[in-house]
Structures are given as C-alpha cells and as structure tokens.
Amino acid sequence: MRELLELLERDHTLTVAQLAVMLDRPQAEIAALIKQYEADKVIVKYQTIVNWEKAGADRVTAIIEVKITPQREVGFDAIAERIYRFPEVRSLYLMSGAYDLLVIIEGKTLKEVAQFVSTKLSTIEGVIGTTTHFMLKQYKEAGVILEDEEEDRRLVVSP
C-alpha cells in the first residue's frame, strides 16, 4: 500500500496505532502489511539521517565516477558486487551516460578516501578509470534540508 510506504519513508517512528488511524485501516492489517514488506525487502531498512558536521565528527564524502568493462554473462553486476562489499562504499548506482558506476564513499579524511580509491577501487579487475569528486557541503539529504531550520513563521493564533 503506497500511502503506508510513503508515510514510513517520511517518518518511520510512526506507530502501527497511529498509521492505522491515519490510513483508516485496522491495526492488524497495517502490522501484517509492514511485516510482509519487511520480509519481501520492499522496506529495506529504517534509517536515521545524521548531520555529522553538527555532531563534530570528521567525515569526508567522495563521489566517484567509475568506468568499467562489463564482463561476459554477468555484465556489470559482478564488478558492482566487488565494489559494494566494501563497507566504505555508502551507495552504488549503475548509470547511463559518460561513466558506468557512481560510487559514494565515506572516510575519516581526504587521504583515507584517496587511498581507498587508489588501492582498493582502481585496482579491481575490470575498472578502466575513476574520477573522484569530493563533497564540500551537504545541503539536502534524502529529502531533508539540513541547514534550513524550517521555522514556523505563522502567527501563533489566527482566525
């Protein structure tokens, strides 16, 4: 049920009771649906988005464009799997256009990330070339604006 998924995607802390009321469905039905989605991996994970800069932790994020040669029978999948198994790899996408894979890496320092790219990523068989871009500032993440404190500017009471 699309509406249920959209609500959970926006705020996974909503309880089954709240969801049931909002969607005008019995609680048992909502609970069962959620369980099914989790089992089917339609709901992949419940996540907390952290503003690490605010938390004072050192984080460097890089976006790397990777060109690869697709392999016989398995296409891009085998190489993609070799890359995404690394815990440093936060996200990995197959793309259309000038390059094949978009890899998002996270490390503690620029040096650490650069080292990962040169020693672990570029060396994978099938990787022809990489172009690394370092992220300078995070404005918006997964639909959430990080800095803009969307304050309620409305009058507290109005007719």
Place this chain on the structure above:
Amino acid sequence: MTWADRISPTVKAIPPSGIRRFFDIVAETKGVVSLGVGEPDFVTPWHIRESCVYGLQQGYTAYTSNYGLLELREEIVKNCVASYGVTYDPRKEALVTVGVSEALDLAMRAILSPGDEVLVPEPCYVSYKACVSLAGGVPVTVPTKMSNGFRVTVEQLEELVTPRTKALLIGYPNNPTGAIMSKGELESIASFAIKHDLIVISDEIYANLTYDGTHTCFAALPGMRDRTILLNGFSKAYAMTGWRIGYALSNPDFIGAMTKIHQYTMLCAPITAQVAAIEALRHGQCNMLRMMEEYNRRRRLMVEGFKTIGLDCFEPKGAFYIFPSIKQTGLSSLTFAEELLKAEKVALVPGDAFGASGEGFVRCSYASSTANLSEALTRIGRFVKKYI
C-alpha cells in the same frame, strides 16, 4: 472628548475579536504547541513562488485591471467549470480581490442598505458579522448545534427570517466547526432562499478540503447561479494565505457593484499574487491533492485522539479544524483555553470567539505536523483528566 469618543459608533459597536484577545495571551508564552493556527502549515509550493519571482524579473509590477488580470479570471472560471459545473463570463462575472476577506466586505457593501438583515449561521468565521455591521446591515445569528453536526436547517432559518432579511451568508466547509453540508441539505437551503427572494453569499474557501464525498458548490444548485455571490480563493487550497488573493463570482450587476467599490478602495489585487495564482490554477492540482490527503490523515488522528481523551466531539468532514465540546469539564471556553495554556502550553481557540454558539467548545486546528498534534493531544488529555 477623547480621540476614542470620536470613533464611528458602528465601529465601536463591533465587539473586539476573541481571537485577538487570546492571541495576545499566547504571544507572551514561550514553547507553546499551537493548535490555534487558521492557516496551512505548508509553505506555498515552490513552483507558485517561483512564478511570482519570474514575473517580478519580467517586470510585472504595474496595476492590473480593477477586475484582475483577464488571464487569471479565465483560469478561475475554467477551474469552476471543471470542478463544479457552473460557468461565468470572465469579463463581467468575475472579480479578483484581496483575499476572500475583501470579497466578503465588498459583497456586503454592494448589496446592503442600512437596516437590512443578513442571516448568519453560527459558530462562524470571525469576520462574518463584523462585515455585515460595517456595511450598515444587521447580522441575525442562526445558532447551529453539535447534535445536528453544526449544519443550518431551513426550520431554523424560517424562524428567523423577516421582511427585512436581504441575504444569507453561509460558509461550508466551515471554520471553526469543520462541518460540511450535503447536496440535498443545501438544495433545501436554496429553496428557502428562492422562497424569500434572498441573496446568498457562499464562502467556499475550504471547498477542496472535503473529506466525505465531494463538495457541493452552492452556485451550481438549480436556480442559484445568479442569486449567489460565490467566494473562493487560494489561501487554503494552495497555502497562499499571506499573498492576499481571492475572488468573487456572480451575476454582472453584483460583480459590477463590487468592482465599483473595489476600484476606489483597492484599485486592484497585487499583481504579484495574481501572477502566482495563475500558476496555482494551472499546475497546482497535484500539490493541492497531496496537502488534502495529509490533512485527512491528521483529521483521523485528531478524531481518534479526542475520543481517547473522552471529550464529546463531532467528526468534522471539512476544512482543517476539529471542534470538541469541553462542557464535561465544567469550564467556560475561555477558561479552558487559558488554563490549558498555563498548565500544558498548548494553545487552541476558545469557541466563543466564533459566536455565542461556540461557547462550551474549543477550536483545534490540525494544520500542524503529526508530531505536534500527537504531543498536543497527550497534553490536552493530561489536562482534561483533572476535570472529568
């Protein structure tokens, strides 16, 4: 003689706004979760704001026709036809105003002679009776009841209509009660209006926020098109409250008269808002529906919430307000609101701000995030437990 003594008696006679008084109290308190806001918590969708910015860049800064940009009037009429099946001549039967607030004021001033009576069902929006009085008319209150879902009945109207009654002012979906009226019920009202040869002013600003069935446009009812001054706007549907843009649709004589006043007092609605309104009508449907769905989900939370709290509550089917009765607590509306604010830092509006029929009720707006609403309900529940 003081300066105050020199104020017009008509203005002096209008009671001070109940909302204003309570607002001043709330404004002093920090950290309040407010359910007292009568406007959407959504910001105007970006594409609408952007069209205004683009318009400014292109140099749209001059006066428009008194009636409003023709392009906007055409879109308004197109929207009316598509949504409600009633059509108007955009050149002569549509007027773009500075919010529905101005349209209401113009309607009253255009049709009322001193002493004319206007039937006004209560509880109602704070401006209704004031606009009638300011235009020299006499507002006649028609008290509606929770037991009847705050709908006005022909029987009630028949009891209060007199030879001096000129018009009936209705607003459904209703602020503050959230009540709506069915097609059949409105048809009876329409027959009443025809029987007594009354003009009907229908404030339909919450038309798209109807959660049960579809909204019935009063002007679309048989025989009502020319007899009705239809008011609507953009504030609630498109979250454009601060833009101050609305419109009136009616027969050319009424619109002509309203425009005559408007041309001298306002000249025209802000061009920036008019440009944005065109964009809203052309491309704003998607966002409007999403907002409506979000309000509906919150509405259900509020209804369930008040049931759990144990207060008698009529289920609202329109707008974004819920109007629970607080009579079980033994407190007056104002005392309830003030004590709740003190004890739990939750603001809601005492029902008597909307007329005497609102005494014993409080208006809670659910134009707020789910998190805020849940928190407010918890606090209200805690407070109410002390009294029931």
